[in-house]
Amino acid sequence: xxxxxxxxxxxxxxxxxxxxxxxxxxxxxxxxxxxxxxxxxxxxxxxxxxxxxxxxxxxxxxxxxxxxxxxxxxxxxxxxxxxxxxxxxxxxxxxxxxxxxxxxxxxxxxxxxxxxxxxxxxxxxxxx
Numbered sequence: 001x002x003x004x005x006x007x008x009x010x011x012x013x014x015x016x017x018x019x020x021x022x023x024x025x026x027x028x029x030x031x032x033x034x035x036x037x038x039x040x041x042x043x044x045x046x047x048x049x050x051x052x053x054x055x056x057x058x059x060x061x062x063x064x065x066x067x068x069x070x071x072x073x074x075x076x077x078x079x080x081x082x083x084x085x086x087x088x089x090x091x092x093x094x095x096x097x098x099x100x101x102x103x104x105x106x107x108x109x110x111x112x113x114x115x116x117x118x119x120x121x122x123x124x125x126x127x128x
Contacts, residue, residue, distance in 0.1 A: 019060045019125070026118075027067050033115075034071070034079055048093065050105050050117040051083045055124040064120065082114065 015021045030049065037047060051068065055061040065083060072081045082093035084105070108114040 019063060022060050023064055023067050026064055027071075030068065030071060030079065047115045048080045048082055048108075048113065050108060050114045051081060052105065052117065052119045053083065054122045055120050058120070058124050060125045061120045068118075 034047065049068065051065060053061050053065060065081075068079075068081045069083075071079045080093060082089060105114070105117055109117055
């Protein structure tokens, strides 16, 4: 039994070394949210996801944002990714380039303008 536990623990450690694991772990819930929203409504609703990247130098955070933006690319635009401080913010976000999450993000969530907010903390890669 101890050998089985050691093998399982080794697999967990190896999977945590791969940055793609984090993208899948955080990207899959967003994909499932979109699929379930489409199944329930029968249409193609637009979900706004506010993303706050406090880990400016992190490659894992940048990859996560890239994968999320790939979800919003296309003709249907089911998910609109609003990245605070980004140079190219979609028009659907109604954000200026200087908008700060602390000021406008909480208000957007309370009013229902954004479905959710994803805050990527500083040192995201080191904490995982």
